[in-house]
Amino acid sequence: MNIIGLYNYWIVVVLMLIGFFIVIAHENLIKKLVGLSIFQTSVFFLYISMGKVAGATAPILDENYQLYSNPLPHVLILTAIVVGIATTAMGLALVVRIYEAYGSIExxxxxxxxxxxxxxxxxxxxxxxxxxxxxxxxxxx
Amino acid sequence: MTAIAITRMSDLFAVVMLSGIYSLLSASLFLDLDAVDVAFTEASVGAGISTLLFLATLKLVPRYEKKSRYKPTLALGVVIATGALLIYGTLDMPHFGEADAPVHQHVAPRYLNDSMNEVGIPNVVTSILASYRGYDTLGETLVIFTAGIGVLSLLMVSRRTKEKALQKVPADMQNQIILRVVAKMMLPLILIFALYVQFHGDYGPGGGFQAGVIFAAGIILYTMLFGLSLTQKVIKTEVVERLTAFGVLLYAGVGIACMLLGGNFLDYNVLRHDPVHGQHLGILLVELGVGITVAAVMITLFFKFTWRTVKHKYNQ
Missing domain, CATH: 1.10.10 (Arc Repressor Mutant, subunit A)
Incomplete structure (x- = not known):
């Protein structure tokens, strides 16, 4: 088995760990939210890279192409991104309220x-x- | 690399700008992986709106992170252990780009082969999003709506404070003449582009989610440069808040209309005599619902954060 073919998962793992590290090692709440969004992007990469087929094109049907990448992960991630920003905004609103109540976001x-x-x-x-x-x-x- | 830089910096402003760059890089990577719709969304959401919201928050909280008293050794240990387990887990996975991976065996071939006959639009992502997985998208739209309501209740500012504060606090960028002129030229183009993305989503990359975000970005740009009071004359906050609900109701309403016409919930085939025409109409309406909700929620989010800033300035 050629192990190099798995490199896309390793990129995902590294990104995920950077996000994870920011979330648990930093005390600043804004930084934690940024870490969380990096973690989130790594999951997006996992889905999208699994949907990729070598030599294929984007899944918009056309007579000139026969091979398309898998459209299903794209749909799932597209909506996940927008939901992600909505929840991040919710988190930011909470941070603002916490700052107003405590005078600190550490x-x-x-x-x-x-x-x-x-x-x-x-x-x-x-x-x-x-x-x-x-x-x-x-x-x- | 950008991600690593983010962990090391304590200036939160730089962190937020870097995360914007990171999003833009992710978007180009998505493009390379054939996910054009996703790249579109990530570019407009991640690099655009998300950075803006973080900056709006930074206006309300301190800019610099405090030095942590604890050493991050323990956290690093946990992270490395998790990483080792995850890498071990990937050893069984199918290789990158393999066409016979299990992912491509289940429902994907049906979508790619039959969607042209069943739904009749070239962009498979749109037909899955709005038709095959219509329930799912309805749920996602509801989540966005709920998050909008959540922020609305967390960052409430009373009407009286608003009126008083507005008289005293001018817009921040009142004096940036170049920005204002350029923005005036850009604004109609941004809004027209948003509408194009909205209604051309059947044939090219795009759709309600992206269009909503781009439209909101146009309005937010205007608000930043011309101030809240002027924007209030163009779009009333109350109207925007009602529109968030209207989009979801339009989506669900299409579903119920299908039921009344004798089909299943969100089964667009019955909307017209010809099933493919019915699908076209259904997808158009549903995407419009998504677009309205997303745009309205994003505008509301920005308004709420800005009102909070205005209120703080006024109180000082």
Whole structure:
């Protein structure tokens, strides 16, 4: 078996991993969305490259051509691209709202704020309302 | 290579511009792989609208990424392990460009051989999209509609704020005379091209999805250069928001009309006496529905992000 013939899948895998890496290693929410769209494109490449037939032409019927690439993946991916942008826009809208609520789009900052809020609630619930020095110490760190 | 550069940069503006370039490169690669319709969509959506929306968001959030406190070693490990497994998985796959791969055996030959007699339009992608897989496309259109509604509810700005804000905040590019003149010349061409793509989708690459996006891009260009208040005089936000629903209803309405005429849902054969003519009419209407929804949703998305920016400026 000639292994080089599989190169299209390897390109897909590499792109997918770059996208995956951005999503899990970066804390900035916008960067994560860009990573997600790279991941998405890699799946598009997987479908389209599977539909390709060597020596064929685009699937628009004409008397001069006999061999066409597979049109089915094209249909699936075409709609997926437009749906992809709609969901990305949704994600961006969420990012805007998160920024308005927290003043940051870094995951760790948001986490710290959430923890502080929870600690505050906890202190209040157990009657330590005046022991704010506990809370403030935590915040300074 | 562009993708790798994206991971390394912390200036989000550059990241977004690079991702636009990346999309354009993908589009040319799709073209090389015979997927003309997909290339068309990726070029207009990925390199156009998506970059715009990211930039609109960047206006509202900080531009620079913070340095992460954690080392990415763990993430890198996970990624490499996944990659090794995926590469191992590809070893069984059929080779690139093989004509007898399983993908090409199932329904594809029927589409390629019979669609000319059954549907009667040369672009097989359009006939599958609108006719054979009509349900699927209806679902996708609904997803776009839903996403539009989602953004609408997330980024709401009250009418009173809008009116007050508009009086105080002028459009950003009011002074870019060259851009404004060029845009004025381009705009009719963009809109006519969108209509051409819409109605010529049966014969060449194109269709409702691409046309909708191009049309929206024209309107967005106008909004960017001439400001929201002027655009509001041309197209009312309320009208655009209603059009998002109208497109979906037109699509579903064609399906129901088919049922009333005695066929199945989205079975266009019964629309006219001659099945092929019925298919033509059905596909035209359905693609129009898709185009209207896509264009209206994209315009609404951009309007919402821009309103948010105007509101922020006003509050400052």
């Amino acid at each position: 995951e760790s900052d948001i986490q710290v704020q959430d923890n502080n809020d929870r600690l505050e609630d906890y202190l209040e619930a157990y009657g330590h309302k005046n022991d704010t020095h506990l809370f403030n110490q935590d915040k300074d760190e």
